[in-house]
Amino acid sequence: MLSKTAEYALRAVACMGNSPDAPLSADALAGQTKVPRRYLTRVLQDLCACGIARSRPGPGGGYELARPTETLTMLDVVNSVAPVERITKCPLGLTTHKKLCPLHTELDRTYAAIEASLGGVTIEQLIDSSGPIVPLCEVD
Template sequence: MSEGVEWALHSCLNLAWAEQQAVPARKLAAFYDLPPAYLNRQLQALARAGIVTSTSGPRGGFRLARSPEQITLLDVVVAIEGEQDAFRCQQIMRDGPGGRSDVDYRKHCLVSQAMRRAELAWRRELATQTLADIKDSVESRHPDAPRVARNQLDTPAR
């Protein structure tokens, strides 16, 4: 999984605390000292997925397109990484001892089956957790986090 997923999740969390204020990509990038152009690509992917909206102009930037309760961690992962499974069976058993070209090893290979079960469990877990869940947990452990984020995002980017 690329670092873009982590960056996108943290940016979404900060946007939740920005309370619908449009936040430029450069401010979101400055928050964690990330490369603005690369973070902007992640934010554009989130916009294409309908997770954030983008407004251009002097007061432009990014906002959450939906409430944090309606954005799952899986939504963000899929927006950044795409729909493709993390493990992709290449059916190497076809070329191994006793391999057969007429067998679909994705269905018969025990490694492939185990990885598929793990993939489904991982996706189910991500689908049950929302941005609001993470936001609430952070706020319970670090009550100043929303204020700190708003203050940082309201100041000029470095």
């Protein structure tokens, strides 16, 4: 249900959240997230444009989060690059449908549940999960 761009943005944000003390180069982020560098650069530009990330030029520069991980949610990240599209009117343009039909009502409820789920998880919670698997890292 999420676009590839949204997943790539979440990978990049999780990676930056794991390295709060030092900016990461686009090459380092691409290597760790397994996202093609050219694509990742566009995603990073979107994250910077909406204030989730920032870039530091020059030696020792790179990308870092501009917002604290404890307030940044997965939904914030997704909405910055590929928002979940809610259904507010008949997608078929049927003028007699003054409200959503049962099909589109149920689809919109699904999208609402996705928004609620993503909005309920901060990047800090994602990174600090007590599970045995660390995001974006090989496990022994």
